[in-house]
Amino acid sequence: MIGIDMKALTGETALWLASERYVELAQRALEMRESSYCPYSGFAVGAALLTEEGRVYTGCNIENAAYSVTVCAERTALFKAVSEGERRFSAIAVAGGKADGPAGGLCTPCGVCRQALREFCGPDFAVVCPITDEKGTLSELRIYALDELLPDSFGPDDLGR
Amino acid sequence: MIGIDMKALTGETALWLASERYVELAQRALEMRESSYCPYSGFAVGAALLTEEGRVYTGCNIENAAYSVTVCAERTALFKAVSEGERRFSAIAVAGGKADGPAGGLCTPCGVCRQALREFCGPDFAVVCPITDEKGTLSELRIYALDELLPDSFGPDDLGR
Amino acid sequence: MIGIDMKALTGETALWLASERYVELAQRALEMRESSYCPYSGFAVGAALLTEEGRVYTGCNIENAAYSVTVCAERTALFKAVSEGERRFSAIAVAGGKADGPAGGLCTPCGVCRQALREFCGPDFAVVCPITDEKGTLSELRIYALDELLPDSFGPDDLGR
Amino acid sequence: MIGIDMKALTGETALWLASERYVELAQRALEMRESSYCPYSGFAVGAALLTEEGRVYTGCNIENAAYSVTVCAERTALFKAVSEGERRFSAIAVAGGKADGPAGGLCTPCGVCRQALREFCGPDFAVVCPITDEKGTLSELRIYALDELLPDSFGPDDLGR
Numbered sequence: 127m128i129g130i131d132m133k134a135l136t137g138e139t140a141l142w143l144a145s146e147r148y149v150e151l152a153q154r155a156l157e158m159r160e161s162s163y164c165p166y167s168g169f170a171v172g173a174a175l176l177t178e179e180g181r182v183y184t185g186c187n188i189e190n191a192a193y194s195v196t197v198c199a200e201r202t203a204l205f206k207a208v209s210e211g212e213r214r215f216s217a218i219a220v221a222g223g224k225a226d227g228p229a230g231g232l233c234t235p236c237g238v239c240r241q242a243l244r245e246f247c248g249p250d251f252a253v254v255c256p257i258t259d260e261k262g263t264l265s266e267l268r269i270y271a272l273d274e275l276l277p278d279s280f281g282p283d284d285l286g287r
Numbered sequence: 288m289i290g291i292d293m294k295a296l297t298g299e300t301a302l303w304l305a306s307e308r309y310v311e312l313a314q315r316a317l318e319m320r321e322s323s324y325c326p327y328s329g330f331a332v333g334a335a336l337l338t339e340e341g342r343v344y345t346g347c348n349i350e351n352a353a354y355s356v357t358v359c360a361e362r363t364a365l366f367k368a369v370s371e372g373e374r375r376f377s378a379i380a381v382a383g384g385k386a387d388g389p390a391g392g393l394c395t396p397c398g399v400c401r402q403a404l405r406e407f408c409g410p411d412f413a414v415v416c417p418i419t420d421e422k423g424t425l426s427e428l429r430i431y432a433l434d435e436l437l438p439d440s441f442g443p444d445d446l447g448r
Numbered sequence: 449m450i451g452i453d454m455k456a457l458t459g460e461t462a463l464w465l466a467s468e469r470y471v472e473l474a475q476r477a478l479e480m481r482e483s484s485y486c487p488y489s490g491f492a493v494g495a496a497l498l499t500e501e502g503r504v505y506t507g508c509n510i511e512n513a514a515y516s517v518t519v520c521a522e523r524t525a526l527f528k529a530v531s532e533g534e535r536r537f538s539a540i541a542v543a544g545g546k547a548d549g550p551a552g553g554l555c556t557p558c559g560v561c562r563q564a565l566r567e568f569c570g571p572d573f574a575v576v577c578p579i580t581d582e583k584g585t586l587s588e589l590r591i592y593a594l595d596e597l598l599p600d601s602f603g604p605d606d607l608g609r
Numbered sequence: 610m611i612g613i614d615m616k617a618l619t620g621e622t623a624l625w626l627a628s629e630r631y632v633e634l635a636q637r638a639l640e641m642r643e644s645s646y647c648p649y650s651g652f653a654v655g656a657a658l659l660t661e662e663g664r665v666y667t668g669c670n671i672e673n674a675a676y677s678v679t680v681c682a683e684r685t686a687l688f689k690a691v692s693e694g695e696r697r698f699s700a701i702a703v704a705g706g707k708a709d710g711p712a713g714g715l716c717t718p719c720g721v722c723r724q725a726l727r728e729f730c731g732p733d734f735a736v737v738c739p740i741t742d743e744k745g746t747l748s749e750l751r752i753y754a755l756d757e758l759l760p761d762s763f764g765p766d767d768l769g770r
Contacts, residue, residue, distance in 0.1 A: 161370055166446070167488065167515065169768055186370045189515060190406045191443045192558035193489065195399060196515035197362070202370050205363045209322050209347045222767075236514035236763045237724030238356060244720065245351045275760065278753070280719045282352045284705075285327070285652055328649065328676065330607055353719035354650065354672060354679035383606075397602045397675035398563030405559065436599065439592070441558045445544075446491055483692055488768070508692045512728045513765045517721060523680070524688045531644055531669045531685050560678060567673045604674045607649070 148217065148267055151176055152256035154184055155219035156229055156264070158199065162186040164225055166193070171222035171233065173199035175207055178214040183207040187222075200239035208246065217252035218243065228262030240276040249273030309378065309428055312337055313417035315345055316380035317390055317425070319360065323347040325386055327354070332383035332394065334360035336368055339375040344368040348383075361400035369407065378413035379404065389423030401437040410434030470539065470589055473498055474578035476506055477541035478551055478586070480521065484508040486547055488515070493544035493555065495521035497529055500536040505529040509544075522561035530568065539574035540565065550584030562598040571595030631700065631750055634659055635739035637667055638702035639712055639747070641682065645669040647708055649676070654705035654716065656682035658690055661697040666690040670705075683722040691729065700735035701726065711745030723759040732756030 151174045158172025164187055171187040185202025197205075200220055207215070222233035232255055235243070243251065251272040259265045273279075312335045319333025325348055332348040346363025358366075361381055368376070383394035393416055396404070404412065412433040420426045434440075473496045480494025486509055493509040507524025519527075522542050529537070544555035554577055557565070565573065573594040581587045595601075634657045641655025647670055654670040668685025680688075683703050690698070705716035715738055718726070726734065734755040742748045756762075 158370070161372055163369055163374075165443070167768060184370065185366070188366055188369050190403060191446050192402050192441055192520070192560060193511060193515040193518035194520065194560055195402050195406070195558070196518075197358075197366050198514070198516065201358070202366045205346070205349055205358050206367045206370070208324055208349050209319070209345065209363050209367070211322055213324075232761070233767060234761050234763050236517070237720035237722075237727065237759055238514060238516055239720075240759075241353050241356050241720030242351060245356070270761070276720055276723075277758065277760075278715070278717050280353055280717050282326070284716060285352050285650060328607060350676060353681070353721060354676040355681065355721055356719070357676035357679075359675070359677065393600070394606060395600050395602050397678070398559035398561075398566065398598055399675060399677055400559070401598075402559030431600070437559055437562075438597065438599075439554070439556050441556050445555060446489060480692070483694055485691055485696075487765070506692065507688070510688055510691050512725060513768050514724050514763055517724050517728070519680075519684070519688050524692050527668070527671055527680050527685045528689045528692070530646055530671050531641070531667065531689070533644055535646075563675050563678050564673060567678070602675055604648070607674050 145267065148219065148252070148254045148269065149264065151182065151217060151219040152221065152254055152264060152267060154182060155221040156256060156258070156262070158184045158186045159221060159229065162225065163188045165189060166191070168225050169222060170225040171199040171220065173203045173218055173220045175203040175215060176217045177207065177212050178216050181212070183212070198236060198239050200235050201242045204242055204246070213246060215247050215251060217254055219254040219256060221256050228260060229256065229258045232257055232268060235275065240272070243272055244276055244279050244281050247272050306428065309380065309413070309415045309430065310425065312343065312378060312380040313382065313415055313425060313428060315343060316382040317417060317419070317423070319345045319347045320382060320390065323386065324349045326350060329386050330383060331386040332360040332381065334364045334379055334381045336364040336376060337378045338368065338373050339377050342373070344373070359397060359400050361396050362403045365403055365407070374407060376408050376412060378415055380415040380417060382417050389421060390417065390419045393418055393429060396436065401433070404433055405437055405440050405442055408433050467589065470541065470574070470576045470591065471586065473504065473539060473541040474543065474576055474586060474589060476504060477543040478578060478580070478584070480506045480508045481543060481551065484547065485510045487511060488513070490547050491544060492547040493521040493542065495525045495540055495542045497525040497537060498539045499529065499534050500538050503534070505534070520558060520561050522557050523564045526564055526568070535568060537569050537573060539576055541576040541578060543578050550582060551578065551580045554579055554590060557597065562594070565594055566598055566601050566603055569594050628750065631702065631735070631737045631752065632747065634665065634700060634702040635704065635737055635747060635750060637665060638704040639739060639741070639745070641667045641669045642704060642712065645708065646671045648672060651708050652705060653708040654682040654703065656686045656701055656703045658686040658698055659700040660690065660695050661699050664695070666695070681719060681722050683718050684725050687725055687729070696729060698730050698734060700737055702737040702739060704739050711743060712739065712741045715740055715751060718758065723755070726755055727759055727762050727764055730755050
């Protein structure tokens with residue numbers, strides 16, 4: 127896990143270029159919280175998924191009175207992309223918090239979404255988690271490799287043994 | 288449930304106009320089977336969702352080695368649409384069959400998808416199920432009202448009691 | 449759907465014997481609401497599943513901060529039974545309502561649970577929904593055949609086509 | 610992650626006592642593979658969950674023609690236990706492999722099950738994964754802390770922010 131303080135990065139060009147893309151992705155995730163349908167939890171989440179070729183697919187959480195039918199923002203973005211023929215991805219940003227306020231603190235993907243990403247993404251796929259201040263301004267990015275969030279995972283190879 | 292024989296409808300103008308739109312929707316669902324990710328079941332499903340304002344969102348089934356993370360075509364289409372801000376829908380078409388062949392016989396939505404649609408769609412929302420011949424040519428449409436497929440449902444009002 | 453008024457049934461012996469068993473099943477479902485883990489919805493549901501040989505398995509809803517991981521009472525009862533080697537069932541009772549009060553009005557299974565039952569139960573499998581008065585006393589039973597609640601369903605035969 | 614070679618442990622009494630309990634739990638998980646309902650994947654999984662007070666609840670995977678309705682062995686065991694009033698757990702064993710053979714290699718919980726356990730279990734909750742030889746004899750245990758398998762998780766506290 128790499129904590130990135132945006133200001134500190136100025137000047138470190140290579141990493142900055144990588145993180146600049148992640149900042150853009152994080153902004154898209156933050157914006158997508160507006161589309162959230164979360165009448166039951168009141169917790170709005172947005173996500174933005176980056177393909178290897180540079181296209182971005184966005185998603186939000188969509189709840190259901192039968193709670194188990196709920197889908198998270200990350201999976202919404204992934205399902206959209208896969209249904210458009212995409213199969214190779216490099217990063218996802220996810221931002222969540224109370225619907226009537228800024229994202230605020232860290233919101234990482236739930237286990238279901240980690241597993242959904244695992245089907246299509248490699249161990250180095252980046253999971254980007256923005257943290258904002260009380261005004262909703264991006265103040266920090268935390269970046270995980272998928273394999274850090276779902277180590278020793280159950281995946282496609284296991285079924286074929 | 289209303290079975291529609293396409294040839295028989297010629298000449299019945301009003302119903303034909305309605306069903307013509309459903310034929311188009313069914314064709315989109317059939318095409319979307321190509322995007323299916325179904326390495327485990329080998330069963331490819333496509334869906335096309337029509338908003339009240341006439342926009343169409345498409346989806347396919349997307350499986351996962353951890354089977355419960357799988358999503359159906361209907362939900363993929365619904366999640367895409369809701370994440371784009373859509374909230375009002377009039378019909379969905381769904382077509383499924385073995386991945387290496389034509390859709391063939393009737394394939395109705397599973398209970399999970401009926402419940403997902405229930406959150407946003409009224410009782411008269413149309414569920415359109417195309418049937419094809421062995422060459423994949425559309426030969427029949429079966430049209431259900433959502434309330435027929437999920438009668439006496441559990442929905443948003445139940446939680447608020 | 450058959451609405452049963454308990455008092456009216458007195459004297460109709462055969463049906464009464466059948467419904468007496470359902471009353472017992474409904475009572476077990478109502479009791480199981482006590483075990484519910486529902487910190488997010490505050491909606492407590494209980495279920496009791498009857499095997500063809502007369503054994504009863506009970507369940508309650510169990511929620512999760514990641515809403516889609518939530519399981520309903522009916523599935524909890526079904527999963528318990530199947531994991532104990534049961535495969536043939538004749539009826540399930542389900543009762544739900546706010547956790548701090550009586551079950552009250554009708555609470556039918558969600559689409560996910562209808563689909564879960566569909567895998568193991570025939571079209572005539574009975575779904576028993578108790579209604580209580582404000583003191584929690586059973587006042588009415590509504591009984592559905594599974595096929596009424598999930599007509600023209602997607603099931604095991606569809607995949608094998 | 611601690612790999613335990615059973616023979617090597619003989620003589621290291623304290624750890625042996627702990628691991629002996631895990632061996633017993635692993636055996637229960639291996640036995641539960643017999644109850645699996647897995648007509649679609651042909652992959653049979655068993656689980657055994659240990660409460661803090663020493664009771665054991667078992668489960669197996671239960672599939673559904675609508676794949677997303679499938680439940681894993683670990684969740685079956687957890688749901689059973691919680692529905693019986695249990696809320697505090699210390700370990701779970703899980704064993705999976707092709708239905709017509711021995712468990713064989715490592716089978717860890719999917720992301721959904723890691724998330725389900727997260728709701729009730731602390732970071733030190735033990736996840737015990739047995740490995741068997743070709744005859745099905747237990748040859749090794751791998752033991753994870755839950756927090757290793759689902760680090761920086763999304764949980765109950767996140768919703769309350």
